[in-house]
Amino acid sequence: MFKKNLERRSRKKVIVRQTNRHAVLREQLIDAAERTIASKGLAALRARDLAREIGCAVGTIYNVFDHIDELVLCVGSRTLAMLDAALAGARPAVRESSRTEAVDDLVRLALAYLEFAATHTVRWRALFEHRMSGDRSLPEWFVEQQHWLFAQVEQPLTALLPELDREGRRILARTVFSAVHGIVALGLEEKLVSLSLSDLARQLTAMVRAIAAGREKLRAIDSVAGPADLRRD
């Protein structure tokens, strides 16, 4: 009995040690992948290089992660957290709910997004370049984390368009985010647009203010009636 207990305890210790080793390896691999993705981009990520850097076998990576996609998403999750913090940090702690303040809030968010993308261009691009391989779908926890980001845009939209229902606001927040993303993404792509950062910030500001000023038109999103399509005119 005494011996059995000892055995059980020692087996437990082994499991704990293995779990710890597993957790440590996991962190080391995410750190290494993060360094590569942040400096050289997604295309530079190779399982063999990661294994060499950490000093483990290539097969070990697949013991720790179900697939390379999972590892890439762990790095993406860190980027999303950084971005979320950058957006939150750009906004005043106490927010008025006036329409003017809501517009200023949207402009701040857009400029903070531009600043983040300009500062962390390589890892920010990786976030959008990555696609799950095969038929895999994005895990729920990652989708959830993206929602936090959109939720920051939903807040000022509530003050701007209080009559929009929750679902309408949720979708509009993504559309506004996407428009800002497009201006930032193509603006930072020198091959398409060659603007200074301050000129780009000016374009972005004017655009967000125009969208907010034309908010009456955004109500159409809520209505089911009326053709959205003009192509058949």
Added chain:
Amino acid sequence: MFKKNLERRSRKKVIVRQTNRHAVLREQLIDAAERTIASKGLAALRARDLAREIGCAVGTIYNVFDHIDELVLCVGSRTLAMLDAALAGARPAVRESSRTEAVDDLVRLALAYLEFAATHTVRWRALFEHRMSGDRSLPEWFVEQQHWLFAQVEQPLTALLPELDREGRRILARTVFSAVHGIVALGLEEKLVSLSLSDLARQLTAMVRAIAAGREKLRAIDSVAGPADLRRD
């Protein structure tokens, strides 16, 4: 003398034949690269596979093209021409210069862009994913072709904001294009937004109409005075 002339003529024939062979190979390689890029995307493009498909040596590709980037740009040029034709085809042949018509025109362009991207998703994505390797810059002829695309957006902007100067309009056209691109690009990316095409079309329409309705704010792009930045508030 007679013999010399004959020699010269035969040398000329050889050169013409080589030039023809060069031109034929070039077309064959662009065709093959286009098939790959349009069906499997940019990442699937391999010099070795192309050479095998055409039945030439890998080295031959580099005799015909300065580098793989040039080949990719030739395919990109075809995609740009298709897109340009799709946008032009969506607009009425005779255009009024009223403000209402200009807004409808912008909406038509945005919806045609969405339709093109939804139909030719893989090759359209390749257009934006491709980056010149090393320190190479984009050739002038490709930049010029991109300009045609933006020029289509400039036309309705002239009616919408006649007071904007040419340079201001040129830059604004790219910003509007970029905003539409962002909504389309993230909208078609299922991992971020899951909207039906008709819902996406509705979002896009409302957004373009809002931007047009808030056009007074777009004039700020022209002015040099006034901070575009709210972050230091």
